[in-house]
Amino acid sequence: MPTTSVRAEASIKPDMEVYRYDEQIVRMFVLATAIWGLVGMLVGALIALQMPFWQANLGPYLTFGRLRPLHTNAVIFAFAGNAIFAAIYYSTQRLCKARMAFDSLSRVHFWGWQSIIVAAAITLPMGITTSKEYAELEWPIDIAIAVVWVIFAVNFFTTLRNRREKHMYVALWFYIATIITVAVLHIGNSLALPVSMTQSYPIYAGVQDALVQWWYGHNAVAFFLTTPFLGLMYYFLPKAAERPVFSYRLSIVHFWSLVFLYIWAGPHHLNYTAVPEWAVTVGMVFSVMLWMPSWGGMINGLFTLRGAWHKLRDDVVLKMFVIGITFYGMSTFEGPLLSLKSVNALSHYTDWTIGHVHAGALGWNGFMTFGMIYWLMPRLWRTPLWSDRLANTHFWVGTVGMLLYVMAMYSAGVTQGLMWRAFDEAGRLLYPDFMETMIQIVPMYWVRLVGGLMYLAGMVLMLYNMYRTIKSAPKDLPDPAFTSPREVAA
Template sequence: GMASFTFWGWMAIIILADISYVLGYTQSREYAEMEWPIDLLIEVVWVTYLILFVGTIMRRKQPHIYVANWFYLAFILATALLHTFNNLAMPIDLFSMKSYSLFAGTQDAMTQWWYGHNAVGFFLTAAFLGMMYYFVPKQAGRPIYSYRLSIIHFWALGFMYMWVGAHHLHWTALPDWTSSLAAAFSILLLMPSWGGMINGIMTLSGAWDKLRTDPVMRFMIVALSFYGMSTFEGPMMSLKEVNALSHYTDWTVGHVHSGALGWVAMISFGSLYHMIPKLWDTKMYSQKLVEWHFWLATIGIVLYIVAMWISGITQGLMWRSFDEFGNLQYSFAESVAAMMPFYAMRAIGGMFFLTGAVLMLFNSLMTIRQAKRENVVLEAKLAAKLARA
């Protein structure tokens, strides 16, 4: 049905996008590299996803819609809106992969970063906040700390996020008032973001011992901590004085990965570890492997982002250093050479993180295999019991 189409359609999009990049077909737009035929497929799959989600909600028996579903609906609707307008393009002809954007120059840059930042805001934030608001209370065995705060979190994010994209374009041809307005909204975003982080962490009130005994809960709380850290760092980097140093450097890479690996991946790992035993009605194959995964992922992320912070700040300082004659003190090649130890540190962090993910894959597959064996044994026992009867 529609659910299968959505799943296989999304898998096809990923494969086609990868093939198109290898063949050199790209719009050269960050987070929107796919050319127009793949964009149209995304549109079809995404609308199907929206129909599935709304249709499921409409069939509910519980009149109240829990806040996690509001975050998911916002994520689906906002991503559809952003994808549609940012990818308005004219193909050279119907049999060509190449197309040109309907926007040009400063307008094109503004549209791209309205999309780019809000893809992060809704695809990589709102969706995973929906996961957080469902799975953290479930794993903690307690209701969300403040439901009222979760509602404020939702509406504040929905209103403020759409305004902040222009902070990616400080010190460019964009009108100054536009990027200043984006910076102001970026700073305002700190309040609801930290409200959501505190709401998630405080859900453990009275059950803090779970952090000592439950590695799945640790994944979720560390994810919330990274969410808080990256949502503090983002507004800080939107300030023009800070941005003058950080822009075009590895600091931005560190910031993005503290969100993508620290927040998005860790909350996903925690949610999957919560779901897999319930879906297959068994226990995880190895709790020790869950522990190992947690520490490998956490140490890996910290190594990665610390390396990028140091290299990014070093890059910014080297690029703006002048000698007594007003010439650049360092060549670009010298700045690249200075980054090598930090890139090695990042590679080690990335290997730690990847190793943890491989352990999770092995643990999950063994859990599913274990569940199938348990079902076979159960069926055999039931058959023997019926035979004796």
């Protein structure tokens, strides 16, 4: 059912209705993404410095232990979080041919989420933490997260119900999985008994606590850093490439197999612990099976560019997306490998894991976000991007920076792993002094810092480009309006 842009509302026939998309909320989330991205990565660079140069630990609030969770919370929930909200608010309205159901709830979602991030930025350096990774925030903030998330869900699902387009495109299914599962994971893992405003104890104990925590932790990766970004890929990549998705059937198989398999893979974080062997084996088997849907998704993304590869020469958005999808392929190839008990015996507790994390985070999440922002900027602010050249520089500085980061971490990780398990002929540890293994990898930490700073410099370039673009944008940015036959909406 075609919709047309409205020139003069007065000329609309009585059997036609007018509807408008809320673009202001998307602009707000885009700006928040870029600003929090800068903050989160600045903290990342600082903790990267603190590892080889302990003097940079400025106690007690700015030590590595306090700032590390601030980094992870800022980049995951503030940078990646605001990016997926921008993607969801922009694409859902278009895929449903309907405005978000409640403008007021969109604003509560936006300001509520930013307040939660500020609360995290205050409490984490103060040492107020549950000490559960990626779920460090204490119970009052956890309740706020649950409330804001439910508000988001009500707004999203009501918009789905109000849709003018009968078919639900695959991106919407990825968003649905995200919204439902994150609510279940967050509420399930955060159940705790408060003893004061700043302290609580989880209702789970011992091994159960570990298992619930890593069911959450792993699926935070799956349903916060993967499924919404796949939805983003399925919407924005065909738009940018001006090609339909390679195989719609494959995207559906991709969706159902991915969501079914991911939820079981959490125990691979608990290899060689007190968790029963069979449970860890289940985690490992499901992780290996995950290879298939993950690569199905990657192939579907890359093949969408068939016949359009020449566009990569000039189109920075497509370049960003190609790096993003390629790194999705790399980290989902590496993940199943790391879950194998024999490989995990070498990689666990080493910087290999940090390399894996940042291949996914910088490559997949970062570059998909940058691609989306560069695609959205001219559309949301109705003016050409200030500088394509600067965006291109961002692409190269970011790519080289990320490669330096991950190569340094792979090299550090394998060095650590091999040194920890090296024995002499008598069966004694060859490097019993832990410091010896640390000193060995200090040069790699410096390389990681250089790579991280380059990636951060790319972010600064993007922010400057955004600032200049917004400065040259028209003052008045009315919401775009469309018409549709009234009976279809019924």
